[in-house]
Amino acid sequence: xxxxxxxxxxxxxxxxxxxxxxxxxxxxxxxxxxxxxxxxxxxxxxxxxxxxxxxxxxxxxxxxxxxxxxxxxxxxxxxxxxxxxxxxxxxxxxxxxxxxxxxxxxxxxxxxxxxxxxxxxxxxxxxxxxxxxxxxxxxxxxxxxxxxxxxxxxxxxxxxxxxxxxxxxxx
Amino acid sequence: xxxxxxxxxxxxxxxxxxxxxxxxxxxxxxxxxxxxxxxxxxxxxxxxxxxxxxxxxxxxxxxxxxxxxxxxxxxxxxxxxxxxxxxxxxxxxxxxxxxxxxxxxxxxxxxxxxxxxxxxxxxxxxxxxxxxxxxxxxxxxxxxxxxxxxxxxxxxxxxxxxxxxxxxxxxxxxxxxxxxxxxxxxxxxxxxxxxxxxxxxxxxxxxxxxxxxxxxxxxxxxxxxxxxxxxxxxxxxxxxxxxxxxxxxxxxxxxxxxxxxxxxxxxxxxxxxxxxxxxxxxxxxxxxxxxxxxxxxxxxxxxxxxxxxxxxxxxxxxxxxxxxxxxxxxxxxxxxxxxxxxxxxxxxxxxxxxxxxxxxxxxxxxxxxxxxxxxxxxxxxxxxxxxxxxxxxxxxxxxxxxxxxxxxxxxxxxxxxxxxxxxxxxxxxxxxxxxxxxxxxxxxxxxxxxxxxxxxxxxxxxxxxxxxxxxxxxxxxxxxxxxxxxxxxxxxxx
Numbered sequence: 001x002x003x004x005x006x007x008x009x010x011x012x013x014x015x016x017x018x019x020x021x022x023x024x025x026x027x028x029x030x031x032x033x034x035x036x037x038x039x040x041x042x043x044x045x046x047x048x049x050x051x052x053x054x055x056x057x058x059x060x061x062x063x064x065x066x067x068x069x070x071x072x073x074x075x076x077x078x079x080x081x082x083x084x085x086x087x088x089x090x091x092x093x094x095x096x097x098x099x100x101x102x103x104x105x106x107x108x109x110x111x112x113x114x115x116x117x118x119x120x121x122x123x124x125x126x127x128x129x130x131x132x133x134x135x136x137x138x139x140x141x142x143x144x145x146x147x148x149x150x151x152x153x154x155x156x157x158x159x160x161x162x163x164x165x166x167x168x169x170x171x
Numbered sequence: 172x173x174x175x176x177x178x179x180x181x182x183x184x185x186x187x188x189x190x191x192x193x194x195x196x197x198x199x200x201x202x203x204x205x206x207x208x209x210x211x212x213x214x215x216x217x218x219x220x221x222x223x224x225x226x227x228x229x230x231x232x233x234x235x236x237x238x239x240x241x242x243x244x245x246x247x248x249x250x251x252x253x254x255x256x257x258x259x260x261x262x263x264x265x266x267x268x269x270x271x272x273x274x275x276x277x278x279x280x281x282x283x284x285x286x287x288x289x290x291x292x293x294x295x296x297x298x299x300x301x302x303x304x305x306x307x308x309x310x311x312x313x314x315x316x317x318x319x320x321x322x323x324x325x326x327x328x329x330x331x332x333x334x335x336x337x338x339x340x341x342x343x344x345x346x347x348x349x350x351x352x353x354x355x356x357x358x359x360x361x362x363x364x365x366x367x368x369x370x371x372x373x374x375x376x377x378x379x380x381x382x383x384x385x386x387x388x389x390x391x392x393x394x395x396x397x398x399x400x401x402x403x404x405x406x407x408x409x410x411x412x413x414x415x416x417x418x419x420x421x422x423x424x425x426x427x428x429x430x431x432x433x434x435x436x437x438x439x440x441x442x443x444x445x446x447x448x449x450x451x452x453x454x455x456x457x458x459x460x461x462x463x464x465x466x467x468x469x470x471x472x473x474x475x476x477x478x479x480x481x482x483x484x485x486x487x488x489x490x491x492x493x494x495x496x497x498x499x500x501x502x503x504x505x506x507x508x509x510x511x512x513x514x515x516x517x518x519x520x521x522x523x524x525x526x527x528x529x530x531x532x533x534x535x536x537x538x539x540x541x542x543x544x545x546x547x548x549x550x551x552x553x554x555x556x557x558x559x560x561x562x563x564x565x566x567x568x569x570x571x572x573x574x575x576x577x578x579x580x581x582x583x584x585x586x587x588x589x590x591x592x593x594x595x596x597x598x599x600x601x602x603x604x605x606x607x608x609x610x611x612x613x614x615x616x617x618x619x620x621x622x623x624x625x626x627x628x629x630x631x632x633x634x635x636x637x638x639x640x641x642x643x644x645x646x647x648x649x650x651x652x653x654x655x656x657x658x659x660x661x662x663x664x665x
Contacts, residue, residue: 040503057380057382057386059380066381074296096302116415117483143220144216151219153227154223157226
């Protein structure tokens, strides 16, 4: 009985060693961009999973792929996307007017990318977690009031200045 | 015997400062228009408020303090020093109102960094900053690179002789044309021609990369401002690596180099002798210093591929040497390269570009003459006691090296070194490592903008103030600020 159990356990261990499940890799490298950028040697050429906002633009690469830039908790990194159609679900790119899509990317982190000679992530998989949206601007009433008052004061002062200038020239 | 300013002198100084402030409020109109065009409501009010406030202050100064005297030497030092301080304070107003800065001190830091063409930044969440605020950040670099006072004298003044002091006060030691107004206008013309060409190329390139045409134009314009005026700000938080493009980096290298070349040399190459580029003393000094430092960098980065060395080493070095401060490295990457590479970059930042250019630092001419005078001294000691020995250098024409010039240069170099060290010591005192403190201090004083991470909204307020002062006096090359302080001291002595 005992030997049978031991055999089963050994087979299970062997399976775990030689066929690591995808879930195991995912859980190991699910981390923050801050951690990756602070300890690049630890994550070099490893599969990482990151969450963040897509910002700016989708930029073409000299190769066939495209680039997106990810903003994650105040840190940024470029994500190299080998095929543009991987981004078909990405609709909102973050800027002043827009909150970009929140995505989860799975990719290989390169400390010194052999293809691009920069610190980047080569995308394997992307998932849109939250759709982006148009941001509403909140302008404080006080700012509005001060701005309008100063504009009026400024106009009055300009008129006085030019009247004085004209008067001074005439007399 | 020294002279002291009287009441009429101060009236003249404040009147001219009023004019400069009015000029600044006119500059704020451009980002204001951008805010209208892109329907940035909050930014619209920020700029409306800043324009009105600056205009009210400027016109009030002009009305309260009449121009009682012709502008003379005594006024120029006050106008230049205070002009830069006031411009940075007023320039900080719309930035502060954007809510992207921790406080007014951070916004002032950013504005001084912009005007002084440094490029150190304390902005938070840059990727969501409005187009209009980004335009203002970059426009400040263009105005500062050209010279705030230079802009004013070429646009607002008709005087000829007395404004020479204003020109020199902004750390421009050479006249290009006999008339100072003509010189300042020539500098503007050169810049505008490069601006049109540079922005056109960058716009085409960025739209080809996939940006919409209007975004490509604005990004092109801002990259031009930041590279030609050796500023180093960028519209996105990742700086130049945001674009992930080697070709763009090549374009910025050309623009940085053009900005770091003496405007006099531009004039000479355009209108007189193209071969001057090969003979010029500053260019030769640049070649020697750049390749020596590049060798140092190559040695320390050995093991990486040539492509990596180019992007990680060469680009950083050229950016440091021209005083631009663009970087294509990710967060913490610069910190991670070897100490030898960092030293090479520190030396490059200390040196800077040509005199009468938009760069900061000791400048190539001075460095070259320091070394030349050193070898001259050795040769002199090797000659017979009564022998008279003089050496020359070629800068547009053959010039003799005289002792007075060498003395001036050594004073300048000493002042730069002392300022670099003071900033570094304060950094160490506040708990930062030696090399990082020195790096940041040199970057601020030489108006470069590369950072090892000390410059951050969370850094101590004292250090922010120290860097603001370093950027200010570094940009004006000490003279205007120290003479102004001397005059103020003389008033108390009375």
